[in-house]
Amino acid sequence: MEKLRQLRVGFIGAGRMASAVAQAILLAGKAGASLLRHTETPSREGHRGRWHQKWLRTPSEGTGSFSPGPASSISHLPRQPRQFQSQNQVGNQTKRAEDNLPFPGNPGVGSTPHTQTSCSKMECWRPDGEVQAVNIFASAPSNRNLEKFQTFECKTTHCNLEILENCTIVFLATKPDVLPAVLREIASAVTKKHVVVSMAAGVTLQALEELLPAGTKVLRIMPNLPCVVQAGATVVARGTCADEEDVALLKRLLSHSGLCEEGPESYIDIHTGLSGSGVAYAYMFAEALAEGAVKMGMPTAMAQKIAAQTLLGAGKMILETGEHPAVLRSAVCTPGGTTIHALHELEKGSLRSTVMNAVEAATSRARTLGKR
Template structure:
């Protein structure tokens, strides 16, 4: 794989850095482009890959990672075509740009994969999904899975489910941050120092998530193992149910997914 990265910000750097660490690609086979010299320099320092001064300098690559802002994508793809690029794979993480849009604006013969990563990819704990364009192959799916999976997990889904992915794992970190903050506030209310409460809350959520992923047990089963009859945990769970926490989280994912669909249509 000869990988060209269009947009060398935090997400592009995280994905490329993860792919290099996982040996999915070597630093010598990666070229990046960013209109901001500081971002290009940081990309090189972070990943060890080289950058070019113009998008046309990426035209020899066989795979492209599109990490621009959505409103920058059309000009970037036009410049890529003007530089002679054709017949390559385009993996797009540009929010809201549909497969149809990407296919109609990409250089001739490009195959398209549309992805939805999330910000924990920046620390190697991402949860992503991707959808294949009409001309993309199983090898293209493997390339996307390898790239996204190098910084977490990656699932292939139909494009129609990417809004649901956006609501769940795309927006989900913000919901988790709110829960961590609230748990820490509860600890402070009960007398813990702020710093200790915050660390305990964050580690508790990380530990609980790791148990779900590593045991394969349903969260309800794990919950019931903690909640002994007449104990502290069941008292707290009753308070959460009375406060509508479960319904609020379901509604948060649903509303975020609906807003993603609205933005995509716009």
């Protein structure tokens, strides 16, 4: 546990996945987790030039929730100026018009309004695990996503090299097309003490190792979006120099993001077809279930809730009983009953074969994209 307390974890790239993983890490080592919602809109005050400063109410004060806001509005509270100064500028970090968009409703790069909604709900995880928020660092060219990290009292910068200087575990969380340039920028600062963890889709371990100094410990992970609600599924693959201990530490860090399984790198594309994209198949199934119920006369809101709970419960039963899904399905079927009649309809619609084709199509697409 002591190791987690002292561990310094950095993120190069601070978007959706980085913040989802960071929040899981903030809960690492904690037996339970608490979800806090707040309605206050954090202010952009506190950013002065290249200094990232933020004054936050501590959890023990007030209501117990974090209420970031303008320094002036909480002047009765102790102030904690940040001590993390950017030294260099990276890439395109000139302040852009979008940086002034209000938080948390500002659309991030590549974020659809839909996924942004999911992300706004995860601004609220209380960082009360063993990893210290002050030991989490994040870099990005603009402030738009760094705000989330500041909300948790993490340290932020526009300088990627500062992440290497301060952290031993470094997550690479930029879009894949940006990553080669980032790797070239940081390569000279990467040492044997670092464990570099890439979450960029399609960037292979071989490509990562080629762009980093020989002997670098590299891990590749593929999380999925439900990490934001601690119900994600992540596959980890290790590079040639990463060892058992590195994987164990990563798994411990990600223990609150959901499931984390190690496998050969070839499983990562399959995982994309099964789980990364699989989330969307499940949404489509939930939608269809709910619409069936609406057709039969149930109000939409109730039908959607029950459809979601049905998927959640079914998944939980598979995980907790360890039974094959076919065994559980068969247990629901009373001879001549409702379920077997419904399953016959699903078989007529080739549900199984269609879903298998979908997993194959997404996996093949992930492999193709990875080769580009």
